[in-house]
Amino acid sequence: MNHLEEVLENKSKEIESGGAEKYHQKLKETNKMFVRDRLNLLFDNGQYTEDGKFANNLANDLPADGVVTAIGKVNGEKVCVMANDSTVKAGSWGARTVEKIIRIQETAMNLKVPILYLVDSAGARITDQLEMFPNRRGAGKIFHNQVKMSGMVPQVCLLFGPSAAGGAYIPAFCDIVVMVDKNASMYLGSPRMAEKVIGEKVSLEEMGGAKMHCSTSGCGDVLAENEEHAIQLGRQYLSYFPGNFHKRTPELEGKLPSLEKSITDIVPENQNAPFNMYDLIDALVDGESFFEMKKLFAPELITGFARIDGKVVGLIANQPKVKGGVLFVDSADKGAKFIQLCDAYHIPLVFLADVPGFMIGTKVESAGIIRHGAKLIAAMSSATVPKISVVVRKAYGAGLYAMAGPAFEPDCCIALPTAQIAVMGPEAAVNAVYANKINAIEDPKERIEYVKEKHKEYKEHIDIYKLASELIVDDIVPGSELREVLVDRLSYYESKEMSAPDKKHPVYPV
Amino acid sequence: MNEIKSSMAGTVLNVMVSEGDSVTSGQELVMLESMKMEIPVEGTEEGTVAEVKVTIGDFVNEGDVLVTIK
Numbered sequence: 001m002n003h004l005e006e007v008l009e010n011k012s013k014e015i016e017s018g019g020a021e022k023y024h025q026k027l028k029e030t031n032k033m034f035v036r037d038r039l040n041l042l043f044d045n046g047q048y049t050e051d052g053k054f055a056n057n058l059a060n061d062l063p064a065d066g067v068v069t070a071i072g073k074v075n076g077e078k079v080c081v082m083a084n085d086s087t088v089k090a091g092s093w094g095a096r097t098v099e100k101i102i103r104i105q106e107t108a109m110n111l112k113v114p115i116l117y118l119v120d121s122a123g124a125r126i127t128d129q130l131e132m133f134p135n136r137r138g139a140g141k142i143f144h145n146q147v148k149m150s151g152m153v154p155q156v157c158l159l160f161g162p163s164a165a166g167g168a169y170i171p172a173f174c175d176i177v178v179m180v181d182k183n184a185s186m187y188l189g190s191p192r193m194a195e196k197v198i199g200e201k202v203s204l205e206e207m208g209g210a211k212m213h214c215s216t217s218g219c220g221d222v223l224a225e226n227e228e229h230a231i232q233l234g235r236q237y238l239s240y241f242p243g244n245f246h247k248r249t250p251e252l253e254g255k256l257p258s259l260e261k262s263i264t265d266i267v268p269e270n271q272n273a274p275f276n277m278y279d280l281i282d283a284l285v286d287g288e289s290f291f292e293m294k295k296l297f298a299p300e301l302i303t304g305f306a307r308i309d310g311k312v313v314g315l316i317a318n319q320p321k322v323k324g325g326v327l328f329v330d331s332a333d334k335g336a337k338f339i340q341l342c343d344a345y346h347i348p349l350v351f352l353a354d355v356p357g358f359m360i361g362t363k364v365e366s367a368g369i370i371r372h373g374a375k376l377i378a379a380m381s382s383a384t385v386p387k388i389s390v391v392v393r394k395a396y397g398a399g400l401y402a403m404a405g406p407a408f409e410p411d412c413c414i415a416l417p418t419a420q421i422a423v424m425g426p427e428a429a430v431n432a433v434y435a436n437k438i439n440a441i442e443d444p445k446e447r448i449e450y451v452k453e454k455h456k457e458y459k460e461h462i463d464i465y466k467l468a469s470e471l472i473v474d475d476i477v478p479g480s481e482l483r484e485v486l487v488d489r490l491s492y493y494e495s496k497e498m499s500a501p502d503k504k505h506p507v508y509p510v
Numbered sequence: 511m512n513e514i515k516s517s518m519a520g521t522v523l524n525v526m527v528s529e530g531d532s533v534t535s536g537q538e539l540v541m542l543e544s545m546k547m548e549i550p551v552e553g554t555e556e557g558t559v560a561e562v563k564v565t566i567g568d569f570v571n572e573g574d575v576l577v578t579i580k
Contacts, residue, residue, distance in 0.1 A: 272546060272547050272548055273548060274547070274548060274549075274550060320547070321550075322517070323517050323518045323544075323549060324518075324545055324547030324548070324549050325547070326518065326544070328518075356545040356546060356547050357545060359518065359519075359545065360545070361519045361571075363519055363571060363572055427546050428546055
């Protein structure tokens with residue numbers, strides 16, 4: 001090694017060691033990893049190629065300008081990564097930080113490969129604002145690029161620490177946000193700022209903690225126990241996706257479901273009795289293949305990726321065990337984004353319907369349940385991937401529509417023998433149609449008999465064999481054979497080609 | 511004090527606990543009826559029922575306190 005190489009090596013090592021020792025100490029105290037350790041764990045064999053390592057090296061105290069940008073492989077496929085270094089000025093953004101992030105985004109777009117954002121940043125360096133905030137290649141360009149990349153290549157956010165103010169939009173524009181419990185946070189204004197500006201006194205956890213965002217706001221998708229878990233989740237998530245929208249997710253070897261129980265034994269015949277939809281999913285999909293999105297948020301609707309005989313599918317299932325499986329404002333939002341995500345990357349959709357409808361009442365009407373529901377229906381309706389609608393039990397009212405009912409061009413609408421499709425359930429319907437007559441009967445016994453008779457008539461009217469006879473459902477299949485039916489149908493529908501109608505783009509209800 | 515709240519608007523169909531009962535996390539405390547569905551409301555932690563705030567037939571809105579646990 002000559003003198004020049006020695007200078008280079010020393011400089012390189014210094015940069016790779018990140019910020020001052022006290023900040024490394026702080027990482028340890030808060031169960032956080034150094035940025036380069038995260039990258040070693042994320043990339044296959046810990047190998048990556050970095051650009052801009054020497055960014056701002058003349059400043060001496062800003063190694064790599066607080067962000068590592070690199071290309072490497074995850075699960076054998078190329079990916080681009082930007083990763084904040086919180087040991088350097090709390091991972092804040094200077095002019096070169098922003099330029100590096102923009103460049104790695106441009107690389108991901110040019111190479112058509114997924115990008116991961118490993119976020120742990122206090123936000124903009126106010127002292128550098130003129131160089132990094134308002135200009136053409138300032139921070140705004142990062143978000144502009146994210147929007148441009150959306151649907152082109154998968155965008156994944158692993159959130160290890162704060163994601164503050166403007167920086168909070170990086171997760172917001174990603175397809176998935178994994179948040180590390182207790183350490184990750186997202187907020188436009190910090191608790192300190194909130195106290196100064198609006199007088200509110202709250203903790204960081206309340207303001208924008210991982211649990212809050214994964215369960216209440218819906219800004220987070222998956223709550224990770226720790227950093228290793230978050231990285232493993234990021235790697236697993238990518239295994240369900242192609243590298244870009246031109247490609248398809250590779251198939252894997254099929255596996256038997258983890259739950260060895262017939263679906264017939266899982267689904268109760270009584271339409272109103274709750275059961276656990278997770279059991280049905282476990283009995284339906286390949287063992288250990290289920291990756292749930294937004295598990296803690298709006299749990300009355302389950303959304304997640306899984307494999308059925310090795311093929312990736314997106315599952316949208318009502319959960320009768322939570323809020324009766326009724327659709328609410330948040331569940332509609334959750335479903336809409338999930339469907340868009342699957343449709344963007346050619347992931348077929350399987351709907352498991354057991355839904356009494358959209359919630360009614362003043363609370364949800366004033367929260368705009370109609371326009372939120374419209375989002376879900378619009379997303380489902382405009383999806384051009386294979387769509388399989390399985391009516392497990394009831395599918396009432398607009399619930400049938402939201403779960404890819406016959407009018408929404410599913411490739412098929414199949415019913416289990418327990419299926420019941422109607423504008424509303426028997427109790428509500430009989431009451432709606434015969435309320436005056438029922439009230440006019442004075443003898444209580446006679447009244448009960450009358451209602452019973454009407455229930456029976458109504459049930460006959462919506463009998464699933466009658467609906468199959470009218471070609472409303474394409475087939476009735478026993479629960480015990482549902483998996484085999486889906487395996488066959490998914491393989492038939494693989495060649496589906498459907499383009500969106502000729503127009504610029506729809507006007508989405510929001 | 512742990513407040514068990516109604517997950518959605520509905521009518522109280524059944525109250526399965528009374529004051530002084532010990533309860534566990536995940537135990538069904540109240541059964542609501544809403545949208546013609548039975549909606550179980552479960553306890554979120556172990557403790558003793560301090561107060562039952564509803565009776566059968568009451569209308570409750572989302573977020574209303576049903577039971578308090580100490």
